[in-house]
Amino acid sequence: MSDQRKAAAPDARDFLALDRELTDEERDIRDTVRAFAADELLPNVADWYEAGTIPDARGLAKRLGALGVLGMHLEGYGCAGVGPVAYGAACRELEAVDSGLRSFVSVQGSLAMTAIHKFGSEEQKREWLPGMAAGDAIGCFGLTEPDSGSDPGSMRTRARRDGDGWVLDGTKMWITNGSVADAAVVWAATDDGVRGFLVPTDTPGFTANTVRHKLSLRASITSELVLEGVRLPGSALLPGSRGLGSPLSCLNEARYGIVWGVVGAARACYESALEYATTREQFGQAIGGFQLTQRKLADMVVDVNQAQMTALRIGRLKEQGACHHNHVSFGKFANVAAAQRVARTSRSVHGANGITLEYPVMRHMANLETVATYEGTEEIHALSIGQAVTGVSAFR
Structure with a gap:
C-alpha cells in the first residue's frame, strides 16, 4: 500500500x-x-x-x-x-x-x-x-605569539626555575579577554618542554595591552600580554600539563565550539536575506521573486543546513567518545567556509543596505574573516584533513 x-x-x-x-x-x-x-x-x-x-x-x-x-x-x-x-x-x-x-x-x-x-x-x-x-572571575589563554601563530612549537616565551618558583618572560598576542582577565593561562617553554602556568594578572611584571584599530571581531576585547620577569610560586604550574599536546587539546575544545558557532552566524545572515528579499520591492515586486535572488537563497539554505548537519554529527561523535581531532578540523574547515559564502551572498542580496550596521551581514562577514584564521587557519585544517586521509604529513 x-x-x-x-x-x-x-x-x-x-x-x-x-x-x-x-x-x-x-x-x-x-x-x-x-x-x-x-x-x-x-x-x-x-x-x-x-x-x-x-x-x-x-x-x-x-x-x-x-x-x-x-x-x-x-x-x-x-x-x-x-x-x-x-x-x-x-x-x-x-x-x-x-x-x-x-x-x-x-x-x-x-x-x-x-x-x-x-x-x-x-x-x-x-x-x-x-x-x-x-562570571565573577575572567580568564584568558596565552599561547599565540607575535612570531608564533600556526607553529606554536617555536614560541619564545620562557619559564625558568628560580628556587622553588618560576620566572616567566615573553609576549603573547591576539589574546581574547586579556586586558579584563583576572587570570591568564600562559604556555611557556621550559627545560622540560612546554608547560602551562596560571598567572594572576595583578602579578608584578605582567601587562595586558588592548589591541586597537581592529576591523573584525570588534565586539570583543583583544590584547597583547607582556611578561617581564614575572615571578610565580611553584604552585602556579599546571602540574598535569606536558608538551604542546596540552594547549592543543584545549584548542580542540574551542574549535568544536566554532564548528557550531559559525552555523549561527550563517543562519543569521540567511534569515536576514530571506526577510529582506521578501519585503524589498524593485520593478514592481519583491526581489525574492526574481530567479537570481532565489538561486542565492537556495545556495544559502543548503550551506546553512549542511553546516548544521556537520556540527550535529561531530557533536554526537563527541558524545560517544569517538570524535578525533581531525573530525573537528573537518568541521571548522567546512563550516567556516560555508558561513563565509552565506555572509557574502547575503550581503549581495541586501545591496547597499548590507554594508550598514542596521543589518547584521557585513558585521558577520568581517568577523568570519578572523574566525577563518584563529584556532588554526583554514590552511592548517586543510593539511590536517589531508594528513588524515593520506597518512602523510605535509606540515614540514
Missing part, C-alpha cells in the same frame, strides 16, 4: 528539521540561550561593534555566568556539565548574534577553564573554577 500521508512543507528557517534531532534538554538550553541573546545581546551588539569594545565586560561575564554557559561542558566546580551538543547549540545561538560574543564564552570555558580543569591541581581548580563559572 502506498503511504497516503503528506509531508509538511519544509520550514524555511530549519529546512531539514535538524533541530528535531535535539533532545528535550538540548532544546531547552537552545531556547534559553536564544532568548537571552535576543533580549540582552542583540539590541546592543551593533553599538559594541561600532565602539570596538564590550563596555561592561565584567557585567556581561556575570550575566553569562548566571545563564550557566561559562564552562558549561565541564563537570563539577560549579559547572553545568552538559553534553557536547547542548554546548554546541549554546555556541550557535551566541554566534548568531556575534562571533566576538561566542569567543568570550569559548575562551573562558573551552580554553582557560578547560586548561585548569584538565591540567590544574585540585587547589587551582577549587580556587578558580567556581568563580569563573559564575
Whole structure:
C-alpha cells in the first residue's frame, strides 16, 4: 500500500528539521540561550561593534555566568556539565548574534577553564573554577605569539626555575579577554618542554595591552600580554600539563565550539536575506521573486543546513567518545567556509543596505574573516584533513 500521508512543507528557517534531532534538554538550553541573546545581546551588539569594545565586560561575564554557559561542558566546580551538543547549540545561538560574543564564552570555558580543569591541581581548580563559572572571575589563554601563530612549537616565551618558583618572560598576542582577565593561562617553554602556568594578572611584571584599530571581531576585547620577569610560586604550574599536546587539546575544545558557532552566524545572515528579499520591492515586486535572488537563497539554505548537519554529527561523535581531532578540523574547515559564502551572498542580496550596521551581514562577514584564521587557519585544517586521509604529513 502506498503511504497516503503528506509531508509538511519544509520550514524555511530549519529546512531539514535538524533541530528535531535535539533532545528535550538540548532544546531547552537552545531556547534559553536564544532568548537571552535576543533580549540582552542583540539590541546592543551593533553599538559594541561600532565602539570596538564590550563596555561592561565584567557585567556581561556575570550575566553569562548566571545563564550557566561559562564552562558549561565541564563537570563539577560549579559547572553545568552538559553534553557536547547542548554546548554546541549554546555556541550557535551566541554566534548568531556575534562571533566576538561566542569567543568570550569559548575562551573562558573551552580554553582557560578547560586548561585548569584538565591540567590544574585540585587547589587551582577549587580556587578558580567556581568563580569563573559564575562570571565573577575572567580568564584568558596565552599561547599565540607575535612570531608564533600556526607553529606554536617555536614560541619564545620562557619559564625558568628560580628556587622553588618560576620566572616567566615573553609576549603573547591576539589574546581574547586579556586586558579584563583576572587570570591568564600562559604556555611557556621550559627545560622540560612546554608547560602551562596560571598567572594572576595583578602579578608584578605582567601587562595586558588592548589591541586597537581592529576591523573584525570588534565586539570583543583583544590584547597583547607582556611578561617581564614575572615571578610565580611553584604552585602556579599546571602540574598535569606536558608538551604542546596540552594547549592543543584545549584548542580542540574551542574549535568544536566554532564548528557550531559559525552555523549561527550563517543562519543569521540567511534569515536576514530571506526577510529582506521578501519585503524589498524593485520593478514592481519583491526581489525574492526574481530567479537570481532565489538561486542565492537556495545556495544559502543548503550551506546553512549542511553546516548544521556537520556540527550535529561531530557533536554526537563527541558524545560517544569517538570524535578525533581531525573530525573537528573537518568541521571548522567546512563550516567556516560555508558561513563565509552565506555572509557574502547575503550581503549581495541586501545591496547597499548590507554594508550598514542596521543589518547584521557585513558585521558577520568581517568577523568570519578572523574566525577563518584563529584556532588554526583554514590552511592548517586543510593539511590536517589531508594528513588524515593520506597518512602523510605535509606540515614540514
